[in-house]
Amino acid sequence: MRRSWSTPSLHGVKQQLNCWADGAGMITQCPIQPNKNFTYRFNVIGQEGTLWWHAHVGFLRATVHGALIIRPRSGPGSYPFPKPDKEIPIVIGEWWDMEIVQVERRAASRIFDDWPRSPTINGKLGDLSNCSGFIEDNYVLNVEHGKTYLLRIVNAALHEQYNFKIAGHEFTVVAIDANYVKPYTTDTIVIASGETVDALLVAGAPPGRYYMIAQAMQSPEPFLQIPVLMSRGVVSYYPSKGSTDDTPIMAPEMPDQHDATTSFYFRGNLTSLLPQSVPANVDEQLFIAIDVGDICSHDGSHDNCMVTRLNNISFHLPTTTSLLQAHYNNNMSTSAISMLKEFPRCPPSSEFGYSPTSVGTAVRTVRYNTTVEIVFQNPYSSGMFSASNPMHLHGHDLFILGQGLGKFDPVKDVQAYNLVDPPVRNTALAPIYGWTAIRFVASNPGVWFLHCHMEKHVSSGMALALVVEDGPTPETTLPPPPADYRSCDGGQNNRALADE
Known part of the structure; x- marks a missing residue:
């Protein structure tokens, strides 16, 4: 029987004076042995927004992860942006045909040409994947026209940076890694492994169905090329007169998978919501x-x-x-x-x-x-x-x-x-x-x-x-x-x- 040793890490939680609960295997503690347990005690004083947790031994975080959402103590009405009608976690993950154990062992042997079959959106492969002769289900986000949705996006993938788009819609980015930013409007969110992005989505498009796409980026040729990694979800307006499962789904135009410019400018356009006390003198x-x-x-x-x-x-x-x-x-x-x-x-x-x-x-x-x-x-x-x-x-x-x-x-x-x-x-x-x-x-x-x-x-x-x-x-x-x-x-x- 195969057994795992692991430690969970609360990614982005500062753990002030609490390094013992940080969860990085062999950095802060020995991994938890099979059939054993350990209780992590921590606080999130001074933090609010979207963080996440994941295994921090080997490649186990590919399947052991989840969102960690910290809301203001006074409630969502105190957000420094219009209160959304609903909050939706969006977790970009991966589906591997090979057992994660084997992927890790091959990497330890310096074999780096293993890649997931597909990214996932909230655990769904999407209709670009055909497993055992069956088209996989899409993650479906049902929205009502005129309402605002706060998407709490987490990149839990093992490796890749992702472009994230929804056809016919724009995002207003309001926070990154649980820190507020000046509202920034864009049609493409770029999110690297480990990062989180909070973005407002206004359901203001004509009622219908729209693809939500997560597409992996990669280094340009002549370096090792990976398969095109893309997953699709669907934003569906309800109730929508005349819209059925046969209604065509609008698809967005995605950046080229080798395009690093979109990522560079996405990050360059982000600034903190308030002035920061940046130390002037460096030690x-x-x-x-x-x-x-x-x-x-x-x-x-x-x-x-x-x-x-x-x-x-x-x-x-x-x-x-x-x-x-x-x-x-x-x-x-x-x-x-x-x-x-x-x-x-x-x-x-x-x-x-x-x-x-x-x-x-x-x-x-x-x-x-x-x-x-x-x-x-x-x-x-x-x-x-x-x-x-x-x-x-x-x-x-x-x-x-x-x-x-x-x-x-x-x-x-x-x-x-x-x-x-x-x-x-x-x-x-x-x-x-x-x-x-x-x-x-x-x-x-x-x-x-x-x-x-x-x-x-x-x-x-x-x-x-x-x-x-x-x-x-x-x-x-x-x-x-x-x-x-x-x-x-x-x-x-x-x-x-x-x-x-």
């Missing part, structure tokens, strides 16, 4: 090169040696002690974490793909209340592989200061930072062949995972651990673990899946 500056590397000596013993890396280090999870446990016990050393490495401020070389790759548990330690600025730089030469990478930091929200294409210019690009009303997110997308810059205050003691939210990237090394030290008072110090904390015991390891 810690990191330049992080996102890249692929080679870990083999080419002696013929391996077929595929490619890994992902940050500043030339491919992240390796500890195997016997979680990082948080080691940190709390003042034992963050090679005796407890055998492959411990200090994460450098910048890569050893400015040339992507040419410097040696090391493997280790990369950790960066910062003092409490430090203002940290990070520039994430993707390969910018058209001759090298580049992808859009959603970089997610646990335990903190991020000011998204700017983004650009090509190589980051530390003089010119800094002058264009938005320090007035930057969007606030928990995930920052580094665009294909480009960069993005973030700033945040490390005011939450603990060990926090910083990683790409594309599972094949984090599992192959695109990650690091950020240690935030305790502050000077009891109120700024990480409390002891809860009595039922899942620590590691003896020779227990961190394998995500086991056969019995």
